Amino acid sequence: MRRFCTSGPVDKKTCYYVERPDIMEEALDHIENWRYFTVSAPRQSGKTTLLNDIVEKIKDKYLPIFISFESYGKKSLKSFLKTIIRDIEDDIEYRYNQKIELKTLEELDEIRETILEIYKKTNKEIILMIDEFERLDENIMNEFLHIIRSIYHKKQIYKLRSVILISVGYLSGILEDNASPFNIAEYLEVPYFTKEQVYDLLNQHETETGQIFEEKVKELIWHNAAGQPGLTNGLAYDLVMKKAKGEKIITEKHFEKTLYDYMRVYIDKNISNIINKAKKEKELMMKILFEPNNIEFNIYDENIKFLYINGVIDNCEGICCVKVPLYYKA
Numbered sequence: 001m002r003r004f005c006t007s008g009p010v011d012k013k014t015c016y017y018v019e020r021p022d023i024m025e026e027a028l029d030h031i032e033n034w035r036y037f038t039v040s041a042p043r044q045s046g047k048t049t050l051l052n053d054i055v056e057k058i059k060d061k062y063l064p065i066f067i068s069f070e071s072y073g074k075k076s077l078k079s080f081l082k083t084i085i086r087d088i089e090d091d092i093e094y095r096y097n098q099k100i101e102l103k104t105l106e107e108l109d110e111i112r113e114t115i116l117e118i119y120k121k122t123n124k125e126i127i128l129m130i131d132e133f134e135r136l137d138e139n140i141m142n143e144f145l146h147i148i149r150s151i152y153h154k155k156q157i158y159k160l161r162s163v164i165l166i167s168v169g170y171l172s173g174i175l176e177d178n179a180s181p182f183n184i185a186e187y188l189e190v191p192y193f194t195k196e197q198v199y200d201l202l203n204q205h206e207t208e209t210g211q212i213f214e215e216k217v218k219e220l221i222w223h224n225a226a227g228q229p230g231l232t233n234g235l236a237y238d239l240v241m242k243k244a245k246g247e248k249i250i251t252e253k254h255f256e257k258t259l260y261d262y263m264r265v266y267i268d269k270n271i272s273n274i275i276n277k278a279k280k281e282k283e284l285m286m287k288i289l290f291e292p293n294n295i296e297f298n299i300y301d302e303n304i305k306f307l308y309i310n311g312v313i314d315n316c317e318g319i320c321c322v323k324v325p326l327y328y329k330a
Helices: 021-032 047-058 077-096 108-122 138-152 172-174 195-209 215-224 229-243 251-262 268-278 282-290 302-309 327-329
Strands: 037-040 064-069 128-130 160-167 187-190 314-316 319-323
Touching: 021 037, 021 047, 021 187, 037 047, 037 302, 047 064, 047 160, 064 077, 064 108, 108 128, 108 138, 138 160, 172 187, 172 282, 195 215, 195 229, 215 229, 215 251, 229 251, 229 268, 251 282, 251 327, 268 282, 268 302, 268 327, 282 302
Parallel strands: 037 160, 037 187, 064 128, 128 160
Antiparallel strands: 314 319
């Protein structure tokens, strides 16, 4: 029996899963047209799940290599070069059960040769996907991007069909640099679930278990989490596994208990992170919360950008707002 996933990425075999065809179509179109692009969303928004789904759809035709720079932050150049080669080898073996040995790198620029070496050994055009890209040391990042840019202009030669950089926040420095191969028009943002997608998620549980959510409960889950994937799954999981376990119908009273625990008892990582980020811009947050419609959204305002890239606020038709009621209730 599947369940509501409270920590990603989502495994379709064990967790309820929401299809996101519009974003998928856009991402696949970028790949087919040899575009390099970025993907961003706050934590627990489903971006890694989406990228894993993309990998599954393209892995027979191309060679997706999906690595993470999460632990790369303080690495020296020598350590970075050793680790990235090992991670690439491991990902290919994991995904294709094919063990390849790549040449050791002495300099960062030799990544060009590594890309060609991978193509010659696999005979597949390469899709390089890098999660947590913003964790990389700034000096190494800049040099790495210059190399990617030089490859981009000869991408058919190197057989590097696409490079996808995935981050928690908006990679403004990369998108706004005229020398960057990552054009701002090809920036892919992973939105929250729509109301229809939230209901689809809940309906999957009803179909597979026979346990029913009252319509009012579905509405309350949608209203309080506003489609934020981590919170939506978290509320539903708490209801079915704790508050209404063994019950045939999940009622509004069950939801009230779940909501109380989220507000007063549980230490939810998502909400805690939002609160900590909001505290760093307390004055601005007070204006956004208590002077609605007065704060114009501007991504070039550093304070607004900080709150936006960390998922605290959203752009509501040009005005700064907090879309997720659970955040401002906390």
